[in-house]
Amino acid sequence: MTQLYNKVALIGLGLIAGSMAKAMRRAGLAGEIVGHARSAETRKTALEIGLVDAVFDTAAEAVKDADLVVLCVPVGVMGSIAQEIAPHLAQDATVSDVGSVKKAIIDAVQPHMPDHVHFIPAHPLAGTEHSGPHAGFADLFNNRWCLFTPLPETDRAYVDRLKQLWSEMGANVEEMDAEHHDLVLAVTSHTPHLIAYTMVGVADDLQRVANKEVIDFSAAGFRDFTRIAASDPTMWRDVFLNNKEATLEILGRFTEELFDLQRAIRRGDGEQLFDHFTRTRAIRRSIIDAGQDTNAPNFGRYPKEGD
Amino acid sequence: MTQLYNKVALIGLGLIAGSMAKAMRRAGLAGEIVGHARSAETRKTALEIGLVDAVFDTAAEAVKDADLVVLCVPVGVMGSIAQEIAPHLAQDATVSDVGSVKKAIIDAVQPHMPDHVHFIPAHPLAGTEHSGPHAGFADLFNNRWCLFTPLPETDRAYVDRLKQLWSEMGANVEEMDAEHHDLVLAVTSHTPHLIAYTMVGVADDLQRVANKEVIDFSAAGFRDFTRIAASDPTMWRDVFLNNKEATLEILGRFTEELFDLQRAIRRGDGEQLFDHFTRTRAIRRSIIDAGQDTNAPNFGRYPKEGD
Numbered sequence: 001m002t003q004l005y006n007k008v009a010l011i012g013l014g015l016i017a018g019s020m021a022k023a024m025r026r027a028g029l030a031g032e033i034v035g036h037a038r039s040a041e042t043r044k045t046a047l048e049i050g051l052v053d054a055v056f057d058t059a060a061e062a063v064k065d066a067d068l069v070v071l072c073v074p075v076g077v078m079g080s081i082a083q084e085i086a087p088h089l090a091q092d093a094t095v096s097d098v099g100s101v102k103k104a105i106i107d108a109v110q111p112h113m114p115d116h117v118h119f120i121p122a123h124p125l126a127g128t129e130h131s132g133p134h135a136g137f138a139d140l141f142n143n144r145w146c147l148f149t150p151l152p153e154t155d156r157a158y159v160d161r162l163k164q165l166w167s168e169m170g171a172n173v174e175e176m177d178a179e180h181h182d183l184v185l186a187v188t189s190h191t192p193h194l195i196a197y198t199m200v201g202v203a204d205d206l207q208r209v210a211n212k213e214v215i216d217f218s219a220a221g222f223r224d225f226t227r228i229a230a231s232d233p234t235m236w237r238d239v240f241l242n243n244k245e246a247t248l249e250i251l252g253r254f255t256e257e258l259f260d261l262q263r264a265i266r267r268g269d270g271e272q273l274f275d276h277f278t279r280t281r282a283i284r285r286s287i288i289d290a291g292q293d294t295n296a297p298n299f300g301r302y303p304k305e306g307d
Numbered sequence: 308m309t310q311l312y313n314k315v316a317l318i319g320l321g322l323i324a325g326s327m328a329k330a331m332r333r334a335g336l337a338g339e340i341v342g343h344a345r346s347a348e349t350r351k352t353a354l355e356i357g358l359v360d361a362v363f364d365t366a367a368e369a370v371k372d373a374d375l376v377v378l379c380v381p382v383g384v385m386g387s388i389a390q391e392i393a394p395h396l397a398q399d400a401t402v403s404d405v406g407s408v409k410k411a412i413i414d415a416v417q418p419h420m421p422d423h424v425h426f427i428p429a430h431p432l433a434g435t436e437h438s439g440p441h442a443g444f445a446d447l448f449n450n451r452w453c454l455f456t457p458l459p460e461t462d463r464a465y466v467d468r469l470k471q472l473w474s475e476m477g478a479n480v481e482e483m484d485a486e487h488h489d490l491v492l493a494v495t496s497h498t499p500h501l502i503a504y505t506m507v508g509v510a511d512d513l514q515r516v517a518n519k520e521v522i523d524f525s526a527a528g529f530r531d532f533t534r535i536a537a538s539d540p541t542m543w544r545d546v547f548l549n550n551k552e553a554t555l556e557i558l559g560r561f562t563e564e565l566f567d568l569q570r571a572i573r574r575g576d577g578e579q580l581f582d583h584f585t586r587t588r589a590i591r592r593s594i595i596d597a598g599q600d601t602n603a604p605n606f607g608r609y610p611k612e613g614d
């Protein structure tokens with residue numbers, strides 16, 4: 001039980017904020033946790049379920065006297081919230097965020113930050129397809145990564161304390177520069193999401209295949225895509241609008257490779273297909289060895305194997 | 308406990324055959340279950356773990372006196388096995404298969420079938436990314452669909468008995484024509500697999516993103532793709548080679564839609580992205596309502612939500 005911050009203000013009270021609140025409580029990391037969300041309904045729910053100790057009608061009120069402020073809102077509103085809270089931030093407060101892109105957030109938030117606060121952008125690589133104040137849980141960050149993209153001039157003592165917070169919430173921490181972060185995430189998250197959204201849209205459109213069939217017969221691969229494509233539309237709109245270059249670059253490479261495999265199918269080149277499929281299998285193995293996914297068949301959807 | 312067949316011969320002793328054997332035993336559906344697989348090693352394993360009551364070195368020996376023969380081998384070898392077993396099939400035997408495409412299998416198998424047997428193609432929409440004799444489990448088919456694509460001239464009594472078998476192994480059964488099956492599966496399974504294989508290949512290739520980063524930071528969407536792209540290379544090579552037209556057609560539609568969303572990102576058209584992402588979310592809901600996937604976040608990889 002190491003209390004790292006006296007008063008934490010969470011702006012946005014959805015999946016990530018809720019999970020942070022629970023993980024901080026579990027480890028006794030914060031003296032008090034307060035928050036603000038856009039709608040009265042979310043604020044009411046957050047208070048009722050004890051997600052936070054107090055809620056405020058405005059972000060400006062919520063950040064008062066907080067030594068840690070975490071922006072847990074969609075990427076596209078980070079800048080306006082930063083502007084709103086700026087005059088109300090305490091001396092030496094740490095301001096952080098959990099947004100899924102980093103360069104655009106730095107560009108939007110940093111100009112508003114007064115000299116007496118420490119802005120430290122971060123991104124936990126952990127989430128689910130659910131959102132809202134009920135979706136959070138304390139284990140979300142366990143053994144997941146939280147990537148920091150601090151600015152060079154930032155006081156290291158504040159970076160280290162925030163890293164300790166994330167470690168004690170269960171995450172592994174690593175630093176990289178914001179542009180590199182955005183490229184890595186374009187590969188491991190943003191492009192896969194766009195592709196899943198595309199495929200699910202195609203299935204929905206198909207005239208010759210009745211909708212009910214696509215749904216009933218989804219167990220053979222498609223349903224995994226629908227989980228990804230069920231993620232919050234606002235969050236993902238903002239991600240794509242704010243990580244445009246990297247996403248478009250990776251999409252370009254994806255299309256090239258897709259056309260190559262498509263040609264192999266058309267030509268009946270079984271060897272090329274087999275070699276490609278063998279190579280990708282090895283990556284799965286590495287991900288399991290790195291502890292980043294379960295080896296249980298179908299992610300363990302079935303109770304057990306070999307019964 | 309309704310014994311439906313006296314002697315079942317499984318040709319191929321991997322995930323699907325193993326799951327069938329266990330599901331048949333659980334419900335007492337077969338008097339005796341025997342089998343054959345290509346390698347001596349798989350045959351030995353299958354016998355040791357009690358997957359079958361007896362194994363044979365050739366498919367021809369295995370099918371002797373069997374009243375049900377199920378071909379559980381990759382799509383590309385169905386034809387040659389059909390040819391090999393044909394002279395050894397018992398009077399009025401039912402011959403079925405579990406292959407992931409149907410039209411190409413009918414074309415490859417049917418010509419070899421003697422008049423005194425009943426060939427009934429079928430496809431259980433259930434699987435995992437694992438393969439081999441250890442991968443099977445009795446619950447695999449529970450509440451999953453098994454699609455039948457019988458030929459019009461087939462004696463209905465034999466179709467009905469095979470349907471009963473699949474029902475008692477836990478599956479829901481439905482009939483459709485083979486071409487329609489192949490189009491539906493191109494949408495719900497084959498194209499999604501090709502896309503996942505493509506994306507994982509792109510990530511593997513990327514020069515600017517070190518391999519370890521793609522693996523460590525895979526939690527955010529990409530790891531779902533790697534599961535799909537870890538499926539057996541032989542099986543999937545054969546699927547694409549044998550469902551070429553439908554897969555290429557769906558891939559064409561996929562590419563169109565992808566380009567459309569790509570343009571929306573380039574133009575910064577947040578409304579189009581938001582509307583698309585909202586529409587796809589509804590499909591997920593229908594799949595969960597249809598009992599074809601879990602609503603647990605991340606497929607229930609995390610023990611529980613809201614702890």
Ligand SMILES: NC(=O)c1ccc[n+]([C@@H]2O[C@H](COP(=O)([O-])OP(=O)(O)OC[C@H]3O[C@@H](n4cnc5c(N)ncnc54)[C@H](OP(=O)(O)O)[C@@H]3O)[C@@H](O)[C@H]2O)c1
Binds near residue numbers: 131
């Ligand atoms: N979900 C993931 O997988 C994931 C993973 C890592 C990082 N992230 C990032 O984390 C951030 C939050 O995501 P989340 O999944 O926690 O989202 P969420 O569950 O949808 O919660 C978003 C919260 O932000 C509030 N909000 C939205 N617009 C606002 C505004 N203009 N002013 C004040 N509050 C506002 C919402 O309030 P109302 O409820 O009142 O609308 C809600 O409480 C995003 O930047 C996202 O990129 C998400």
Ligand SMILES: NC(=O)c1ccc[n+]([C@@H]2O[C@H](COP(=O)([O-])OP(=O)(O)OC[C@H]3O[C@@H](n4cnc5c(N)ncnc54)[C@H](OP(=O)(O)O)[C@@H]3O)[C@@H](O)[C@H]2O)c1
Binds near residue numbers: 319379408437
């Ligand atoms: N996996 C799925 O998700 C899934 C779902 C529905 C339908 N299917 C279909 O089910 C069939 C089997 O798939 P599976 O997942 O059970 O595959 P699997 O676990 O890889 O097993 C395949 C079996 O076929 C045997 N085999 C391969 N080539 C052979 C040959 N020339 N002669 C005799 N035996 C041979 C293998 O023997 P060795 O072990 O000796 O190589 C192995 O026992 C495929 O047609 C597939 O399309 C698969």
